[in-house]
Amino acid sequence: MYPRPFHYHRASSLREAVTMLSQLGEDARFLAGGQSLIPLMKLRFSNPSHLVDLSFVPGAAYIKQERSALHFGALTRHSEIENSATAAMLPVLHDCAAGIADVQVRNRGTIGGSLAEADPSGDWATVLLTQETELRCLGPSGERTVPLRGFITDAYTTVLGHDELIQEVIVRIPPPGSGGAYLAFKRSAPVYPTASVAVQLTMDGGVCKDAVITLGCVGLTVVRSEGSEAALRGHEIDDKAIAAAMEAARAAADPQADMRGSVEYKRVLVAALLKRAIEIAMRRARGEQVEVSHIYA
Amino acid sequence: MSGSDKTWVGQSLSRKEEDRLLRGRGKFVDDIKLREMLYLRFVRSPYAHAKIVSIDTSAAEKIPGVICTLRGSEIASQTQPFIEIAPDPGGRIRDYPLAVSKVRYQGEPVVAVVAESPAIADDGAEAVLIEYEALDPVVDAEQALTDASILHEEAGTNKVWNGVFEYGDVEQAFRDAASIVEIDRMHFHRFSSTPLENNVVIGQWDPKDDHIHYWCNNSFPSFAIQFLAAHLQVHIDRIRVQTFDIGGSFGIKITSYPQMAVCALASKKAGGRPIKWVETRSEHMISSAHGNERTFRDTRVALDNQGVITAITSRHIDDCGAYPRYEPLGCVIWSQVFPGVYRFKNARIDFTQAVTNKCPVGPNRGYSRMQHLWFLERVVDICAHELGIPADEMRLRNYIRPEEFPYTTPNGCIYDSGNYPKMLEMAKQLIDWDGWKKKQADARKRGRMIGIGIGTTLDSGTNNFGQSQIVNPGAPFSGNSQGANCKLDIYGEVVVAVGSCPQGQGHETTAAQVVADVLNINPDLITVRTGFDTERNVHTGFSGTYASQFAVSGLSAVHGAAQKLKAEMKRLAAFVLACKEEDLEFGSGAQGPEVRSKSNGRSINYWGLANIVNVNSAVLSPELHDVTLNCRYVWRAPFKVPDTKKKYGNLTMTYASQLHIAVVEIDGETCIPKILDYVAVDDCGTVINPRIVEGQVYGATAHGIGAALLENCVYDEVGNMLTSTFSDYLPITPVNMPSVKYGHIATPSPHSYSGAKGMGEGGAAPIHTISAALQDALFDKRIFIQDSFNNPDSLFRALRGETCRAKDLVKVERRA
Structure with a gap:
């Protein structure tokens, strides 16, 4: 299928892009990597009259460390993060970037676009919600910094104004003794996960000082499993604690049945993924190098 | 290679077609762009089972660049329903390429929109308004057999056979x-199956000579033309089907003849301009x-x-x-x-x-x-x-x-x-x-x-x-056959044509291996024409690529044609070299592939043989006038009814x-x-x-x-x-x-x-x-x-x- 006719605008700066969008009105959309928007337009599910392309804005894609945080330009492609030594400081970011869809999608799709799209099956929000993440946003009235927690309000819905965009994603580097992991089950590379889990554990010896646990693809937005966190926080992470965390995740998940699985199966799956993610995060918290690959079947 | 101790058949030769395909130089139907070509998009049913109450194409037809639309009732008035292989009750089903009065599955084509560009065709398709009245859907075969809701009223039952x-x-x-x-x-x-290449058809119904020309990727064209000729009520010789490289079929592309029919009829309505239809992946999944x-x-x-x-x-x-x-x-x-x-x-x-x-x-x-x-x-x-x-x-x-x-x-x-x-x-x-x-x-x-x-x-x-007669004793089919042609062209090139349309099976290579053994030459010297073309005239009514048979039917035909050619080459060479046929041997010499006499040491290369037959025939004695070096052979399977x-x-x-x-x-x-x-x-x-x-x-x-x-x-x-x-x-x-x-x-x-x-x-x-x-x-x-x-x-x-x-x-x- 071909999209409906539309006007294409190429912005030379993010500020110009914002101005263009406010002038063009409700019928205009930003175009970043296009991995969601273009297919929707080709299916004619989304029919904007104007696209403002951000891809040619100079200096909008970068990965750098500033003091205790990693900064990602919003137009940074998944594949750039996958292959970045700087981003590799947080192995959980590599887990995510390297496992998004297939090579073609990773070469085009952007971290900012993914977060702004807020697809319930997207990968980035699940991972970054376990981190201290802030988004530097730009709108007609200027810049504002928004914590990622609270940014996504519903499926495909964020606090961004229509003519506001994400400029930068800032992820604070966790303290030593902290480790994260992101694990998804995907039936094949190009499809969204059936379920996914992100875990960040801060350990003090064998005891869990802090835990942040999120579940992906099992709700209209990312599900934070506070019950799972509580089951680990302040405890030795043993089989019993893990079983309690799994049970809490199973209860917290609010999935919908679809071709990827039934409600009950997704609950069981997300709990099983949590167990594995906890094990990996613990090893990473101890300083071990652990390679993670999603589960494909 | 000259000795006949080693054969080409049985060797792991790299495929002749690989170089072309792996470098992106394959030629697929969608690569073909014809002058004045138009593009077709189907409007499909969102319902699995519904009555068509009304169709309004007026808004679509007003869009600049939309040439025409076509609907089932127009087709029904100028064609016969497709052949049904079943006897009654299945045989009473009336199948047209666009839904006529009701739709019977989600994705069934109802209207075709023809436009100057694919994007305008999509715009036109979006502007078509169809009103449906939903009927009870039947999605399970056992449930269907209760006949509580009947798909084909004219059959009176959902049982086909x-x-x-x-x-x-x-x-x-x-x-x-x-x-x-x-x-x-x-x-x-x-x-x-999900072939990399979806169905693609270009169809042209040329009003000048009332000839229908298809460029398509149907994988059983000789079956398609039999269905199309009866449906469109045209002489089968007026339908030309050509196939090219095909990106997979797995049998799924055998039944693209309804879409082929729509392309021809739309072309007729559009004044004979060629019509291209390129199936989208979603269309392929719901309705191929x-x-x-x-x-x-x-x-x-x-x-x-x-x-x-x-x-x-x-x-x-x-x-x-x-x-x-x-x-x-x-x-x-x-x-x-x-x-x-x-x-x-x-x-x-x-x-x-x-x-x-x-x-x-x-x-x-x-x-x-x-x-x-x-x-x-x-x-x-x-x-x-x-x-x-x-x-x-x-x-x-x-x-x-x-x-x-x-x-x-x-x-x-x-x-x-x-x-x-x-x-x-x-x-x-x-x-x-x-x-x-x-x-x-x-x-x-x-x-x-x-x-x-x-x-x-x-x-x-x-x-x-x-076996079709086991399902319908009146079916006029039995046996199996395949055709091939093997010739020395005017300058002596060995050219083989087969009635198959491979989709990755390597027919160019295996056919060359077979001919190479017959003539004792290198397979690189043999050109194999694959891809169906009715006007190459090598096909039989069973030609195509399907049902695991090329190694037997296709290569038997190629082998037969090569032997026929070899027999003619022998007769001709014996005459030219003034020796007995038994004294001749085939191989390659300083001037390429040749036939030589063991008795007198003389030889003639393929150019020499082809030259005599094609452009120097005055030297030929009259008893050799039947030699053409252009040999069609039809292989028939030894079956009984x-x-x-x-x-x-x-x-x-x-x-x-x-x-x-x-x-x-x-x-x-x-x-x-x-x-x-x-x-x-x-x-x-x-x-x-x-x-x-x-x-x-x-x-x-x-x-x-x-x-x-x-x-x-x-x-x-x-x-x-x-x-x-x-x-x-x-x-x-x-x-x-x-x-x-x-x-x-x-x-x-x-x-x-x-x-x-x-x-x-x-x-x-x-x-x-x-x-x-x-x-x-x-x-x-x-x-x-x-x-x-x-x-x-x-x-x-x-x-x-x-x-x-x-x-x-x-x-x-x-x-x-």
């Missing part, structure tokens, strides 16, 4: 049985063709006290979707492998086919036989588990024995050759059967679920179209076999099945090109693993297709593939000139094999695999005791 296939003495076998196993219901799921879905009911199996199966009775219900099209041929094609690889003599299969409000089926790779072979392998494994006989031992007791070939099946098919025990032995060795058995026992103690499954499969090739009353006769020429073993572990926490080890052993008789055969085996294995674990066409209860994109329908990808061990034996076929057997489909061996492995992993939990499709969610439900419970499915009666 029914027949009983009975052989031997079933009642006696059950009276004598030591045990009887009953299986309530099993189900073979609906899946398809799916594979046949089949339900097996009330199966009873009689066994003797050794676990040898003596009789099987069963009721099979096949779901062909909304229109039969190539069906009900599938109602007999399964019987090419009636007993599978097994020796039982007594059986009664009551076979029924029904229409449902789903995408019409097409002959998907493994067509109709794989459903039956899966059924038989399930029967064998369920009986083996219930009787406590190991899966390998059960097979050895029941296999047709090597010394019994050629083996006549209860329904008169003649299995040419094979050695199933030897294949089993080889597969067991390659996978380390004993080692895995030990690992399985250890793992089971620790609560892990590992299963080892065997699948034995037949890939029957080169079929006898006389089957006995239609007894449903008895030889239905296929060759039977390639595959033996696969899979080791699968089901994760206890995630229920994800993982293939830990896999072996594929095949036997396709004498191998023309081992590298091509091995590639086919890997491809068929991937396709089958995909079908077993990933690929499933799902409809909801009102007939919405839920798997219309690659987010929900999952073609297998490299991340899903295990590494496959490969083994090969060769039992040459006595039925083909070269000993080769067709092997293009691979019999969908992994589907049975993975079902067997999953059942082996779960049997001690009293779970039986009853569906050919299993994914983590379905295994989860089985493990929770919701489905597949042995006590609901299987009953065993043991008598002394």
Whole structure:
């Protein structure tokens, strides 16, 4: 299928892009990597009259460390993060970037676009919600910094104004003794996960000082499993604690049945993924190098 | 190479077509752009079953660049419905390429919009308004057979065909049985193939000479033109079909003739401008063709006290979707492998086919036989588990024995050759059967679920179209044939043309290997023209590429044409070189390929021979005026018309076999099945090109693993297709593939000139094999695999005791 006719605008700066969008009105959309928007337009599910392309804005894609945080330009492609030594400081970011869809999608799709799209099956929000993440946003009235927690309000819905965009994603580097992991089950590379889990554990010896646990693809937005966190926080992470965390995740998940699985199966799956993610995060918290690959079947 | 001790056939030559295809220089239909070409988009039904109340195309026709629209009622008034292969009641179905008064599946084309560009055609399609009145949808074949809601009023029933296939003495076998196993219901799921290239048609109905020209990727063009000529009411010679490189078909592109008809009729309406239709992936998923879905009911199996199966009775219900099209041929094609690889003599299969409000089926790779072979392998494994006989031992007791070939099946098919025990032995060795058995026992103690499954499969090739008379005694088809042409062109080039339209099978290479051996020249010197073209005039009514037959029908035709050419070259060379034909030898000399006389040492190269016949013919003596060096040969399969009353006769020429073993572990926490080890052993008789055969085996294995674990066409209860994109329908990808061990034996076929057997489909061996492995992993939990499709969610439900419970499915009666 071909999209409906539309006007294409190429912005030379993010500020110009914002101005263009406010002038063009409700019928205009930003175009970043296009991995969601273009297919929707080709299916004619989304029919904007104007696209403002951000891809040619100079200096909008970068990965750098500033003091205790990693900064990602919003137009940074998944594949750039996958292959970045700087981003590799947080192995959980590599887990995510390297496992998004297939090579073609990773070469085009952007971290900012993914977060702004807020697809319930997207990968980035699940991972970054376990981190201290802030988004530097730009709108007609200027810049504002928004914590990622609270940014996504519903499926495909964020606090961004229509003519506001994400400029930068800032992820604070966790303290030593902290480790994260992101694990998804995907039936094949190009499809969204059936379920996914992100875990960040801060350990003090064998005891869990802090835990942040999120579940992906099992709700209209990312599900934070506070019950799972509580089951680990302040405890030795043993089989019993893990079983309690799994049970809490199973209860917290609010999935919908679809071709990827039934409600009950997704609950069981997300709990099983949590167990594995906890094990990996613990090893990473101890300083071990652990390679993670999603589960494909 | 000059000596004749070495042959080209049998060598792992790189494919001649590879250079072109891998460098992106292949020529596919969508690469063709014609002057004044227009583009067509279909408006499709969102309903599975509905009456068309009104169609309003006025807004679409007002869009600048929209040339015209076409609807079903216009087509019905100027054409005949497509041929139905079925007798009554199925034969009463009236099938048009656009819905006329009602729609019968989601995605059925209702209106065609023709425009100056594909984007404008999409705009036009969006502006077409169609009002529907929903009718009760029927999405299950057994439900369809109640006729509560009828798809085709003119047929009066949803039943397309029914027949009983009975052989031997079933009642006696059950009276004598030591045990009887009953299986309530099993189900073979609906899946398809997802060729990289979707259907593409360019059609032009030229008003100047009333000639219809197609550039398309239909994979059985000689079948398509027979359907199109009768439908469009034109002389078949006025339809020209050309195919080019084709990016996969797997049988799915056989039934693109309705879209071909629309393109021609739209071209006629648009004043003769060529019309291109390029199918989108979503269109392909909802409305190209799916594979046949089949339900097996009330199966009873009689066994003797050794676990040898003596009789099987069963009721099979096949779901062909909304229109039969190539069906009900599938109602007999399964019987090419009636007993599978097994020796039982007594059986009664009551076979029924029904229409449902789903995408019409097409002959998907493994067509109709794989459903039956899966059924038989399930029967064998369920009986083996219930009787406590190991899966390998059960097979050895029941296999047709090597010394019994050629083996006549209860329904008169003649299995040419094979050695199933030897294949089993080889597969067991390659996978380390004993080692895995030990690992399985250890793992089971620790609560892990590992299963080892065997699948034995037949890939029957080169079929006898006389089997169509078993479904319809009035069908005017029997036998099988293929044409080829072999010539020396004016400058002496060797050029071969075949009536096939390969989609990756390497016909250019294997045909060149055959001709190279006949003429004793290098295959690089031979040009092979593949891709169908009616005006090349090499085709017969069976030409195309389908049903695992090129190695037999195609290469037999090529071989015959090459020999005919060689005989003419000999007569001519004997005259020119003034020697006896017996003194001549073929080979290559300083001036290229030549014929030389052993008696006088003189020689003539191919240019010299071609020169005399084509442009220097005054030197020719009159008794050689019949020599053209342009030789058409039609190969005919030695078939007889089957006995239609007894449903008895030889239905296929060759039977390639595959033996696969899979080791699968089901994760206890995630229920994800993982293939830990896999072996594929095949036997396709004498191998023309081992590298091509091995590639086919890997491809068929991937396709089958995909079908077993990933690929499933799902409809909801009102007939919405839920798997219309690659987010929900999952073609297998490299991340899903295990590494496959490969083994090969060769039992040459006595039925083909070269000993080769067709092997293009691979019999969908992994589907049975993975079902067997999953059942082996779960049997001690009293779970039986009853569906050919299993994914983590379905295994989860089985493990929770919701489905597949042995006590609901299987009953065993043991008598002394």
